[in-house]
Amino acid sequence: MHTFEQRIQQHQAEHHSLNHLLNCYLREFAVPQQLVDWHAQGDLPKALQSDLLAGETVRIRTAYPLLKIAFKVQARGALNQIKLGSKLFAKPMGKPWQVLGTHAAIQALLEHMAMLTQTEPNIELQAQIHNSLHNMQRFLAHAQVPHINALQHTEQSLLWGHPFHPSPKSRSGVDADQLLQCSPEVGAAFQLHWFEIDPVLLKELGSPVINKVCEVLTGRTGLYPCHPWEVDLVVNSRIYQQASQKKLIRHLGPQGKVVWPTSSVRTLYHPELDVFLKCSIHVRLTNCIRKNAWYELESAVGMTELLAHTFEQVEHAHPGFRMLREPAASTLDLSPAGTTASQNEIVSLQESFGIIFREQLQIQYTDIHMAGSLAAWDTLGQSQLAQLLCEQAEQHGADKAEFTLNWLQSYFKLLVPGTLTLLFKHGVVLEPHLQNTVLALDKGLPARVWIRDLEGTKLVPQHWPSDRLKGLSERAIASVHYSEDQGWKRVSYCLLVNNIAEMIFHACQHTPGLEQRAWQCLAKLIQHTSQALGTPQALSGLLQGHALASKNNLKTRLFKKADRLADYTFLSHPLIAHHDKHTEHAAY
Incomplete structure (x- = not known):
């Protein structure tokens, strides 16, 4: 018999696992194939028609077997990232709406993707999703992260993992006891x-x-x-x-x-x-x-x-x-x-x-955060970043919305110009995603960022031909060379989609209209940076509304591809220069 606490932990693990899978599924399948009804009305389960459940109702139409899936979202970001706000409900053809359990939901979505892609259902991926879910539950049961210092604590606070990965906590090749002994999520x-x-x-x-x-x-x-x-x-x-x-x-x-x-x-x-x-x-x-x-x-x-x-x-x-x-x-x-x-x-x-x-980080600051731990939900479902901003605004006696915008602008200014300068002026392709970005706050505002994972950094051959790479073997050169197109996709995904879009989503979710203002601030900074760099075509295209590349973590696992062969889905976004009523760009 499960204790009440274990049932709560199971519910949390299942809830976050489904949220991650739905994030991926919506972005990589449902939205591009126009299978999703935002602000859905009409044919819905009674539970989702009640005013007791706040949020937007979303309905997904699958192909064969004919099935509708519906749920509430508490929040939705400009790139259609969601915060799941209810159980999932399913309506098979000719049957009434019914609650869709977690395991049935995972199976239904995987079967639907197999039919869409004309492949066999991926049993390995299903096992990885369940492994990730069970690991989340284990971590919740043993989560006692100490506070040796701010750096250690933030590094060990990434409880749910990548919000756009189908199995962010999957770990295979290590047994359950050893898993807990060496996993950061339990304060190991x-x-x-x-x-x-x-x-x-x-x-x-x-x-x-x-x-x-x-x-x-x-x-x-x-x-x-x-x-x-x-x-x-x-x-x-x-x-x-x-x-x-x-x-x-x-x-x-x-x-x-x-x-x-x-x-x-x-x-x-x-x-x-x-x-x-x-x-x-x-x-x-x-x-x-x-x-x-x-x-x-x-x-x-x-x-x-x-x-x-x-x-x-x-x-x-x-x-x-x-x-x-x-x-x-x-x-x-x-x-x-x-x-x-x-x-x-x-x-x-x-x-x-x-x-x-x-x-090691040369730290003169005591307020250190790994970006991925901020752009995340705690065990009560609250955004870590939103809570931090609320506390800081109160301490400074500032308006919460204006403080949030000021905080985000400080973060953008630290992260964006340096990353884009390295790419467009020097041909250096960083991977500044949430987990590779550590920031220090001074008086509540971002004052410094560190980007890590030099082993994963790439070079554009036009800037770095092989004869400039003396000392590297042919195999190492092959591993570091990236075309201009590959480099831009990687940087724009890591910097804008994985990192900044999630920070904006978490920071702005409680204030209507604030998210759009944050994206406008970002567009102005990118425009200014672009001009300083001689207006690279990729940046001017982005500011004219060209789609953003988003790495397909779900499809990569679905098709059993190596991570280096991952492809992209292209997203509409609100990053439009000179944003006014004549160029209003729908984010969703």
Whole structure:
């Protein structure tokens, strides 16, 4: 028998899982195929016709088998992101409206998408959605995030995950007990596993940092760390066992000071270190198995060196904007053990030991937030950002709407010009989505942003031909090169759709008309930035109403594609320059 508290947690996990799936489904299928009725009237279940349930009624028409799905939304943003406000109701052909349970809803939507795309229902995706839902429930049952400091707390507060991913908390390749021991959502802190190594095995790129990390965490040098989720894979490898027999490496087990996993799960934090450790784990988180491929170690350090001057220029021109460097990487190469293993096996073990070291935030502020934790709902269904803005406006004795607009403008000014300058002036493609953006507040307003994930940064070949990329291997060059079109889609999606649109949605949902004013402020800033950059065609097109690219996380999983092959849906938006009554642009 479930306790009342467990039933509440189950309801919350199911509610947020459905909200995420509906966000994806509406954006990638229902809206483009004109299968959705906003402000629906007429044929609706009685429960949704009641005045007791606030919000807009939405009805989706599926194709075959003929089925209608209806629900209330408490809020809807300019890019049609929703806050689900009721249960789902379904009406099969010839039958009355009935409540649609969570599992039946997931199955119905997946079957409908299979028919639309003429594919078989994706059983793997269905399992990932359920895995994500069950993990949410587990996290809720154990969520006790401590407050060591503001950075650790915000990193461990991303409870529901990406609002436009069908399975944002799916994790496969790790058992339930280990999941809780190392997941940020439950406030986990854990010891790394350490290996005593012969120095001949150590391979370092960039600035040597591993010995300093060892010393801070264990009080010793000559050791090498490994994530607990990766240890079994390592010690069961025949290459490791041969090296161990030759006394080149010895597993010491977990020891030393604990580290805190950040929102990406595999990136680890300790306040006494001046670097984060981005570890390799053979665990599928959402779309990908999060191992550090050898060329990713190379490209992270190579890009830090290549782009040092460019970053300094842009940071100087745009104070408050900073790109976190990744100055070092390391791994172990066990081939000196004289193994008979294949090159692929040797490289695979190197990847298990691969670590990228990202510089720590140089913090002079105490009010630190990861953007993804702000643009999120708490367990009571309140927006974290809306609550923060309400508290700050009260503290400053300011009008809430004007303070919100001022806050958002401060955020836009920190984030947008630097990102667009790097793309259009320097050919550097960042990935400034919500989870890659950390901001500091000063007197309640955004004062600084840090953008991270240099390992995932790309370069436009027109600015960065291969002969400028000295020191990078052909494989690493292939991994960092992006066409101008790819670069613009990626930046516009991460910056405007994933990040800013969600921040606006959360900040403005309680004040009618405020969202439109925020988008107008953003349009003016983009127009000003565009002029300073010589009016790039992509920006002028955007301000004339050309559609925004939105990455298809649902279709990518549905078609079992690698994340790097994800395509886009194109969205109408309110980013129109010189916005007036003659150019009124419908957001929905």
